[in-house]
Amino acid sequence: MMTYIVFILSVIFVVSFVGFSSKPSPIYGGLVLIVSGGVGCGIIMNFGGSFLGLMVFLIYLGGMLVVFGYTTAMATEQYPEVWVSNTTVMGVFLLGLLMEVMLVLYVLKSEEVGVVFEFSGVGDWAIYDTGDSGVFSEEIMGVAALYSYGAWVVIVTGWSLFVGVLVILEVTRGD
């Protein structure tokens, strides 16, 4: 199965695109978009782009999709639920808080955390040491090149994103 992992992931990718292109409500579209983002991240990582996959999760899912979901939820609910307005919501919040406190105490008691994997340091994330000369991961070099030789690209893309936000706000503002 591992030899065909990219194929399987790409199938799931396309199916989830079909899922939101068939236009359900934006909330379900956002759900399928999360799945497709995660699967896309897996495809990138299979080609060695670990940094770019992280970018997809952080910036795309964690930034843009969260803002989209927040604004959609804000637009649909007239009286949104707050933590103190409902006893159920308050109870669940306190339960989650209790779980986190117990995990922190467990981590503080023992030296290293070995729950799923051994976490010991950030050492070999960027430079792969293979013998005499270090080989740099090429996507990190790509990001470095973007900020040095590709300064114009940064300016243009930054401006387009800014204008995108301006345009969206202008169009939604109406009169």
Added chain:
Amino acid sequence: MNPLIFTTILMTVLLGTMIVMMSSHWLMIWIGFEMNLLAIIPILMKKYNPRTMEASTKYFLTQATASMLLMMAIIINLMHSGQWTITKVFNPTASIIMTSALAMKLGLTPFHFWVPEVTQGISLTSGLILLTWQKLAPMSILYQISPSINLNILLTMAVLSILVGGWGGLNQTQLRKIMAYSSIAHMGWMTAVLVYNPTLTMLNMLIYIMMTLTMFMLFIHSSSTTTLSLSHTWNKTPLTTTLILITLLSMGGLPPLSGFMPKWMIIQELTKNNSIILPTLMAIMALLNLYFYMRLTYSTSLTMFPSTNNMKMKWQFETKRITLLPPLIVMSSLLLPLTPMLSILD
């Protein structure tokens, strides 16, 4: 709209086209197109009624699809040539996809359906920007990839555009739709000669932009969007009736006026390349265009259109002052003797 934001967005439209015209990396060109598209949406939607919103949605959807096709062509080109520089597109598949994408952006047949509907739904000034400035960016890319464009596809699209532009405009009384169909026909003339002599494409683009600017400004000056309200210009400013006559005949391509220059050069270039049936057909179909321009001049300057009696005593409170109008009118009608200066365009 807030004037600061309006200025920013207008400058971004200009910036987008400039980025397309001066980049040497395909990705930057795509970014320029997207920036241009994104920034022109609020300009199209200046007034917030359902018609403008529908028009800008249609424009956005077609242009976004064209950008997607362009990106696909860029990536196929990357796969086969391994580089991102703007040169002729060597792979035939990528070339055909890119030509279709740029034809969608320009409004060539069979992708012309959005032009009349979008132009009709927006205000006259926005329509002006749409039909003149927005044509510059795709045409510059077509100019740069012209050595590799598939001749059959481009010539078919060009001839069909001239046909559709002529026939489609026959039944129209709304001025913006007439200008839209005229734009489709002129784009057809421009792309017909692209493979043979791209300099003439640029000449035609220049003269077309001047004439369209003049027409739109004359419409804005008399605040008319239908043939009926244009026929009342004799009452408002009688001078503009003659100017409308001259400019419309120039758009139709009649000899002593400058609109004849691109058509003459294009027909000459096509016959030099041993195609005789094609320019004959194109010249005959340009007569359809001339017919509805003549109909406009007939109702505006040559006759007094039937109207109610109180329309004959109109009082106009404030004339819009359009400073650029007189030089534009002169340029769009009297440039023909300057044809030998064509060589500076090379």
